[in-house]
Amino acid sequence: MPETDFIDAQLTPATVNRQQKLRHTLLTVAIMIGLFALMIVGLVIERLSLFIAFLLAVALLGFLYQRTQSFKRRATEAFHDSRGTAITLLILLVAAYPIILNQNPYLIHIGALSAIYVIMALGLNITLGFAGLLDIGFAVYYGAGAYTSAQFAIHFGTSFWLGLVLGGLSASLFGFIVAWPALRVHDHYLGLVTLGYGLMMNLLARNLNFLTNGTDGVINIPPPSIGSYSFTQSLQLGPLSLPFQANFYYLAVTIALVTAFVSYRLRQSALGRSWDAIREDEVAARCSGVNTRGVKILAFSIGAFFGGIGGAIYAHMIGFISPENFSFLESMTILVMVVVGGAGNIMGVAIGAIILVVLPERFREFEHLRLLFFGAALVLLMINRPEGLFPRLRMRRVLPAEKLAAMLTQTRQKTASVGRIKAQ
Amino acid sequence: MQGELLRIEHLTKNFGGIHAVNDLDISVGKGEIVAIIGPNGSGKTTLFNLIVHLYDTTAGKIYFGDPPVDIARVATHDINALGVARTFQTLRLFPNLTVVENVLVGMSARLRCGPLHAVMQTPRTRREEAEAEAEALELLSLFGHRLISMYNEPAGSLSYANRRRLEIARALASRPTLLLLDEPAAGMNPTETHEIMNDIGDIHKRGCTILLIEHDMGLVEGLAHRVVAIDHGTKIAEGSYQEVCSNPEVIKAYLGSGAQA
Numbered sequence: 190m191p192e193t194d195f196i197d198a199q200l201t202p203a204t205v206n207r208q209q210k211l212r213h214t215l216l217t218v219a220i221m222i223g224l225f226a227l228m229i230v231g232l233v234i235e236r237l238s239l240f241i242a243f244l245l246a247v248a249l250l251g252f253l254y255q256r257t258q259s260f261k262r263r264a265t266e267a268f269h270d271s272r273g274t275a276i277t278l279l280i281l282l283v284a285a286y287p288i289i290l291n292q293n294p295y296l297i298h299i300g301a302l303s304a305i306y307v308i309m310a311l312g313l314n315i316t317l318g319f320a321g322l323l324d325i326g327f328a329v330y331y332g333a334g335a336y337t338s339a340q341f342a343i344h345f346g347t348s349f350w351l352g353l354v355l356g357g358l359s360a361s362l363f364g365f366i367v368a369w370p371a372l373r374v375h376d377h378y379l380g381l382v383t384l385g386y387g388l389m390m391n392l393l394a395r396n397l398n399f400l401t402n403g404t405d406g407v408i409n410i411p412p413p414s415i416g417s418y419s420f421t422q423s424l425q426l427g428p429l430s431l432p433f434q435a436n437f438y439y440l441a442v443t444i445a446l447v448t449a450f451v452s453y454r455l456r457q458s459a460l461g462r463s464w465d466a467i468r469e470d471e472v473a474a475r476c477s478g479v480n481t482r483g484v485k486i487l488a489f490s491i492g493a494f495f496g497g498i499g500g501a502i503y504a505h506m507i508g509f510i511s512p513e514n515f516s517f518l519e520s521m522t523i524l525v526m527v528v529v530g531g532a533g534n535i536m537g538v539a540i541g542a543i544i545l546v547v548l549p550e551r552f553r554e555f556e557h558l559r560l561l562f563f564g565a566a567l568v569l570l571m572i573n574r575p576e577g578l579f580p581r582l583r584m585r586r587v588l589p590a591e592k593l594a595a596m597l598t599q600t601r602q603k604t605a606s607v608g609r610i611k612a613q
Numbered sequence: 614m615q616g617e618l619l620r621i622e623h624l625t626k627n628f629g630g631i632h633a634v635n636d637l638d639i640s641v642g643k644g645e646i647v648a649i650i651g652p653n654g655s656g657k658t659t660l661f662n663l664i665v666h667l668y669d670t671t672a673g674k675i676y677f678g679d680p681p682v683d684i685a686r687v688a689t690h691d692i693n694a695l696g697v698a699r700t701f702q703t704l705r706l707f708p709n710l711t712v713v714e715n716v717l718v719g720m721s722a723r724l725r726c727g728p729l730h731a732v733m734q735t736p737r738t739r740r741e742e743a744e745a746e747a748e749a750l751e752l753l754s755l756f757g758h759r760l761i762s763m764y765n766e767p768a769g770s771l772s773y774a775n776r777r778r779l780e781i782a783r784a785l786a787s788r789p790t791l792l793l794l795d796e797p798a799a800g801m802n803p804t805e806t807h808e809i810m811n812d813i814g815d816i817h818k819r820g821c822t823i824l825l826i827e828h829d830m831g832l833v834e835g836l837a838h839r840v841v842a843i844d845h846g847t848k849i850a851e852g853s854y855q856e857v858c859s860n861p862e863v864i865k866a867y868l869g870s871g872a873q874a
Contacts, residue, residue: 451732458731459717459724459742466707466718473705476665478693478722478787487728593764 213267214274220264221275225282229289232296232547240551283442287424287435294432301434301506303546304441305499310526310542311448311535312495316364317524318532318581319456320488321468323380326367326387327496327523330360332394332515334497335504336401339410342505349413353501360497361490363390368489372482375471387520394512406511410504413440420505437506444502445539448495452535455491464488496523529570530577537579616679618643618791618822619664624673626656626663626846633659635846637673641791646813646823648837650830650857652866656846657826658702661793665692665699677791694722698789700780702796702826708769712760715768715779716749719786752782756812774805778812785816792816794825798832810835830858842866 227247234240254261268275290296309331316324334356341347341355367386371379394401401407412420413436420436455461463484466474475481504510522545530541552559570578619641626634634656641647649657662668664675666689675685677695684692698719707715724745726738753760756778763771768779777797784792797813798806810832817823817836827833833840833854840857842850844866850857857863 454732454734455728458728458738459721459726459745460728460731462710462714462718463721465710465714466721469707469709470705472667473701473707474718474721475689476667476693476699476701476705477719477783478690478698479718480688480690480721482688491728593761 210270213270216264216267217271217275218278220267221278221282229286232290232299233293237554280446283446284439287431287438288426288429291429291431294434297432297434297438299547299550301438301441303543304438304445305503305506306523306526306542306546307445307539308441308448308502309496309499309523310530310538311445311452312492312499313523313527314492314532314535314538315452315455315495316488316492317527318534318538319452319461319468320464320485322371322485322488323376324367324383324489324492325380325524326383326385326390326520327492328515328517328519329363329367329387329390330493330496331500331503331519331523332390332510332512333360333363333493334500335510335514336394336407336500337497338501339407339504339510340400342411343407343409349411349501349505352505353498356501356504357494357497360500361494364489364491364493364496365486368486371489372485384517384520387517391512391516394515401512404512406509406513407504408509410508410510412508413505437502441502441506444498448498449535449539456535460484460487525567528577529567531579531581532577533581534577534579537577541578616643617641617681618645618677618679619824620676620681621660621664622674622676624660624663624675625671626659626668627671632846634663637843637846637848639841639848641822641824643679644817644820644822645838646817646825646836648833648840648854649824649826649843650828650833650840650863651843651849655844655866657843658795659846660843661699661795661826664793665689665697690722693787693789696788696790697793698784698787698791699793700777700784700795700797702799704776704780706768706771706776706779706783709767711765712753712763712768712771712779713746713749713765715783716752716786717745719783720745720748722787749782749786752785755782755785755815774801774809777801777809781812781816785821790820790822792821792823794823794827796826796828798827798829806832 231240231243231247234243286300287297290300309327312330313324313327316322316327337359338347338349338352338356341352342349347355367383371382374382395404397403414420420440421433422436423433424431424435424439456464463474463479466477466479467481467484471481500515503514523542526542526545527538528541529545530539531537549559549563552562555562574580617640619639621637621639624634624637624639625632637656637660639647639649639660649660651657659668663670664684666684666687670685673685674683676682677684677692677697682695684695684697687695707718710718724741726735726741730738750761750764753764756775759775760778760782763775768776771779777799781792781794781797784794794813798809801809806829813823813825813836823836825836837854840850840852840854841848842857842860842863844862849862849866850860852860
C-alpha cells in the first residue's frame with residue numbers, strides 16, 4: 190500500500206521519539222498535578238466522615254492502579270523518560286504549597302513538620318534502606334542534633350546555621366559510636382543493640398541535667414534568622430504575605446530536597462554499590478574487597494547526620510525540646526516511615542514520612558484510639574506489600590544499544606572460535 | 614617456576630576438637646595452576662577460608678606476594694587488595710544487583726573516590742566510574758557473549774553456569790595475582806565444563822596464578838601443573854596428576870582402606 194509507505198516515510202525515528210517524549214512529559218505532568226491536587230483536597234477536608242471517605246477513595250485508586258498493568262507500565266516509563274520535568278515540577282509544586290494554603294498556617298506548619306521527618310526518614314533510609322543495617326534507636330541522632338544546636342544557641346549565642354551543622358556533626362558522632370558495637374552483630378541482634386542504645390541515651394537525656402536540663406527540657410530556643418530577618422516574621426513574597434510558618438516550611442523543604450539529592454548521588458556511587466553488596470551478602474562483599482567495617486560506619490554516620498539536621502530544625506522551629514520528643518516511640522515512628530514507604534526507595538520513604546505525619550494529625554480527635562487504627566493499617570499493609578508502598582528500585586546502567594551490539598558481535602566470534610576448538 | 618607467590622606453613626585450624634586443617638604446608642609458584650583434591654570434608658574449602666581470613670587460623674603462617682608478607686592476620690578486604698581473589702563453591706553473588714554491578718563491586722578495593730566525591734560528582738569520580746565500567750565490560754567479554762548479553766539483568770536471573778562465570782569475572786575485577794577457584798565446574802554439564810576449562814586457561818594466560826579445588830578429574834588433568842591431595846586436613850600426596858592419582862594413599866582416601874588399588 191503506497192499510502193502507508195508514504196506515511197511511514199514521514200515518521201522518521203526522530204519525530205516518533207519527539208512525539209513519544211511529549212506524550213510522556215504530558216502524562217508525567219498530569220499525574221503529578223493530579224496527585225498534588227488530591228493531597229491538597231485531603232488536607233483541607235474538614236469533616237472527619239468526609240476525610241475517611243476520601244482515604245477509602247485514595248486506597249481504591251491505589252488498588253486500581255496496582256491492577257492496571259498497562260497504565261502502570263506507561264506511567265513508569267513516562268516518569269523514567271521525563272525525569273527532568275518531574276523534578277522541576279516537584280520543586281514548583283512544593284514551593285506553591287504555602288501560597289495555595291496561605292490562609293491556613295496550621296497546614297503550612299504540618300508541611301514543615303513533614304519535611305523535617307522526610308529529612309530524618311531519608312537519613313534512616315541510608316542506614317536501613319541502603320546498607321541494610323537495622324537501627325531502632327534513630328531518635329538518638331534526632332535528639333543529639335536538637336540538643337546540640339539548641340544549647341549552643343542558648344549558651345554561646347551560636348547562629349542557627351552554625352548550630353545546624355554542629356547538630357548534624359554531633360549526631361554523626363553518636364552514629365559513629367554505636368557503629369562500633371554494631372559491627373559485631375547482625376540483623377535482629379543489631380536491632381537490639383541500637384534499641385538498647387536508644388533507651389540508654391534517652392535515660393541519659395533525662396538525667397544529665399547540666400547538659401539537657403533533664404525532664405524539664407530546654408525552653409526559649411531562639412528561632413533562626415538571616416541578618417535582621419527573623420523566621421518569626423511573616424514572609425513577604427512581592428504582594429503576597431505568607432504566615433511566618435512558611436519560613437520554616439521553605440527551610441525544611443529545601444534541606445529535605447538536598448537530602449534526597451545527596452541520597453540519590455550516594456546510592457548511585459561506588460559507596461552505594463558497596464552498601465548494596467553488604468546488604469545482599471556480607472561475606473562475598475568482604476571477599477570482593479569491600480571494607481565492610483568502613484562502609485558500615487559511614488552508613489551509620491551519614492544516616493545519623495541527617496537525623497541530627499532534622500532535630501536541629503525541629504528544635505528551632507518549635508522552640509522547646511524535652512526527652513519526651515526523642516523517646517523509643519519516636520524511633521519507632523521514623524522506622525515505620527521507612528518501612529511503610531519502602532526501604533531503599535527515596536521517593537517512597539519521603540511519601541511514607543509525609544503520610545505518617547499527616548494522618549496522625551488528621552486523626553487527633555481519636556486520641557489514643559488512633560494507634561489502634563494505625564496498628565491495623567500497618568498489619569494490612571505489610572501483608573499486602575511487604576516491601577512497603579514503593580519497593581526498592583534496581584539501579585539500571587543502560588549500556589548504549591550500539592555499544593552492546595558491537596560487544597556482542599565481537600564476543601560471539603570468540604564463543605564461536607571456542608566452539609570450533611571443542612568440535613575438533 | 615619463577616619463585617613463590619603463596620607459601621603456607623604448618624597451617625592448622627581447629628573447630629572445637631576437630632582438626633579441619635592440620636599442619637598443612639602448600640606452596641604455589643608464580644604462574645602455576647595448582648589443583649587441590651580430596652574427599653568431601655577434607656578441609657579444602659576451609660583452607661580457602663583461612664587464606665582469605667574468613668576464619669582465624671589456629672596456628673601457622675600464610676605468606677603471600679613478593680616480598681612475602683604473612684597475611685594470616687590481615688583483614689579480608691585488605692587481602693583482596695593485596696591481590697588474592699576467590700570464588701565460592703556455594704555461589705555467593707549479589708542476586709539483586711545487575712551483572713555489571715556484581716563485577717563493579719569486585720573493584721571496590723581499587724576505587725578511590727569517597728562519599729564527598731560521589732555527592733559532588735567530581736570529574737575524578739566520573740572518570741573512575743567510566744573506567745571501571747569499561748573494565749567490567751572487558752571482563753564480562755572473557756566469557757563470550759554469555760554475560761555481556763545479560764549486562765543489565767539481575768544476577769539472580771542468570772543460569773547456573775553463568776553464575777559460576779560471573780563469580781569468576783567478579784573475582785578478576787580486583788586484578789588479582791592469585792585466583793582461588795572453589796569447584797569452578799561443580800554442577801556443570803560436560804560441555805560447560807570443557808568451556809570453563811578453556812576460560813580458566815585464558816585467565817591463566819592473562820598472568821594469573823591459580824589455585825583451584827575441583828572434583829572433576831578431567832578438568833584437573835587438563836589444567837593443573839601440580840596436584841595436591843588432602844584428607845582430614847593433612848596433605849597426603851603432591852606431584853603431577855599421574856603421580857597423585859596412582860598414589861595408594863589417595864586411592865585409600867577416596868575409596869576406603871578396604872579397596873584394592
